[in-house]
Amino acid sequence: MENFHWGVVQSAFQFEMGDPLRRNIDSRTDWWAWVRDPFNIKNDLVSGDLPEEGINNYELYEIDHRLAKNIGLNAYQLTIEWSRIFPCPTKGVEVEVERDSYGLIKGIKITKETLESLDGMANVHAVNHYRAVLKNLKKMGFSTFVTLNHQTLPIWVHDPLWTRSEFEGSKAKGWVDEGNIVEFVKFAAYSAWKFGDLVDYWATFDEPMVTVELGYLAPYVGWPPGILNPDAAKRVIINQMVAHARAYDAVKEFSKAPVGIILNIIPAYPYRPNDERDARAAANYDYFHNRLFLNAVNEGRVDLDLNWEEVKIKHLARNDWIGNNYYTREVVKWVEPKFEELPMVSFVGVEGYGYSGNPKSVSPDNYPTSDFGWELYPKGLYDSTMEASEYGKPVFITENGVADSKDVLRPRYITEHVEQVKRLVENGADVRGYFHWALTDNYEWAMGFKIRFGLYEVDLITKERIPRRKSVETYSRVVREGLE
Template structure:
């Protein structure tokens, strides 16, 4: 079986930064979010702006060449919804059907609908992505393309208006069911336009983040930055349905595999001998990992998000699973926090996983990154083992570390790739490993402070400067391969 070695980029985090501002994308929710005065004043966002970024939009050929020089054979990227459709597509009306639970079970998209959408699409951006994909194919890369990597068009989701008046906001993103219809139309259009240059499709990248950070953690700087458990519940179910309907839309115009990329996070009880601590870890897994895994791979939908499944065959739509792994969670039990989400009986323990202090040690003496994330390679093994339960092709679609001085990254790469080797040696079919990231990027609310790149980027000159130890180690690993 061919093994794919790659790197990953998303559109919003990498594309912008040309000196003449010709290629900015001012039509996404995150564009508005990161420049909102309230967010900046209250330190919810860094104040850094994406238009100061690394300019992959113009310099993609350089980045592709760097990836090729590493010996990579795969490249993962996002097509930005707001670039393709900067203005609403509501007027291209399509029929849809519901099931007995009220869920959308079918969206009827025909060729004439795509021709109407083509008139609304920004053809400059369509040509740009065609050029990017053609260049990747010319260099021999297998391409993995994601449709939604956290960002949405502003006409789908206006985070400032949603935060200000949730009930009356006109564009509430994944809270509103109409987003499922529009996403299915977008998926069909993109498959129709780009399929010749795509090998693997993904509907979403880390969809649970949208619900968890946007609607349950208003202090972390993720749009729309509200605490609304009922909305979080709707977002989760609507995204699950949207994946299934986008899957059907893509499959109508493409024969390529369609999957979903999840950040599968293994949760360990703080005290494995304490039954409540164990239950907290189990509930974390049910909520964060299993909601999507069970729904799209087995048709087991947790409609009320209580741990009880309903079999809904039209949701069972998935060909492969992407696992984005960075670190683990260590959790302890708390009494149920939200009546609407009784599974949330857990809280992360400070110092472990995502809750560490930057550039220090966790309570287990594991180093932490510039982000404060604990280095815990075993979690890659455990999380991928969970994905493998569903008998689908599994890829490590993101793995990397925020390490501007390149102190921890070389060892991080070696140790995490060794976990991939162990999985394969133990009979688990892992199809590839993608490092996050080839270059530094715009790290959402944290801006340019956090550096994940194998290549540092000078934000003035846009020069790509190798972090030599990591570049050399990843190249050596790629060249030697995995047996």
């Protein structure tokens, strides 16, 4: 299949830091504060590992690009870190904001004067760095995919410790605060203006529902701000939808490249398929986790109150392509709705399946589980991507990988999931790319360095990239053979 994109993917916070002289530390993100908080460490909400001990892609990006090229890849996905470009607030740069009849932000006017003002505030070193990275990728023949928000936020946008301890008093509440939509759009417009000549595909968000589910509905999993606040979760959902649409418009003003969104589309299956309530639980999971964003950004069908009653808001239908991050499935059963504000949250994952397995074991259906305990379920890639393809937009598999430090499962994982990509194409899905997570080991959020996803192991002392040979050879062979 010609023009298919074979790639790898990285995010800024998880891969960039680690230079021995600590010259390239980014201490201005919410996650930087979160992972070193004594309360979080003491209560095992985070590992205690620190990102500044990481793999140092910031300095060693040319080496990583060469490794990717040697595999035979032709695409590379990365994040431009908002906090590196604007380490200090941009709120002083005023813009015109237009609202619709629902009170939602319908338009944000970005002018040449806006961009010039932002240019005076931007970190020149960071701008030059990302241009150098993108230029090197283009020089080596890669298609470039750039994500604008991969979980992390500038500390002036989101202070998770302040928000957790004093929610109402916090002036940096992240996506709970509608004002940060405006700030994100400024960043998006500036990024398109500065880097648009080097970017082939833009994505606004990576996995926006993770921010919702883990940050505001599951305070025990180690995700900032670590609070239980269903009302805030609802606001975060709608504000991210609006932020995507307005960032789409802003990027399109200054770049001709397609603009999409990356979702972790998770297929949900009823624990007891013949049980009506379990079937309803699976449908509710699918609607809440997958369809809310898919319906809004692709068709402008928005569930403003999260009660299954959608309204048509045309200015939120802004999307050129869909990214699907797929790792495993969910098997769910019915529970009475957990939150009065979110009646559709009437499901719970069944222990042993999907993301709820025991590490290095097997699921009740006899599928192996990863170092993370995630079940290997390749068919879910087919089902979730077919769901995305219903919306008539090109689909990219933007993340797919397995935590497997010993390189026992990964070769099989790659082969079996690419077989599902072939099946998708054969059955008419417009799938245009597959990106493996990840080229190298990384900082895996609250889990730190003990979870290893890389095709290449990284020695955290020397920063040497050491191939996990079976996986490198498998992915290289898969790319050579293609999808025919």
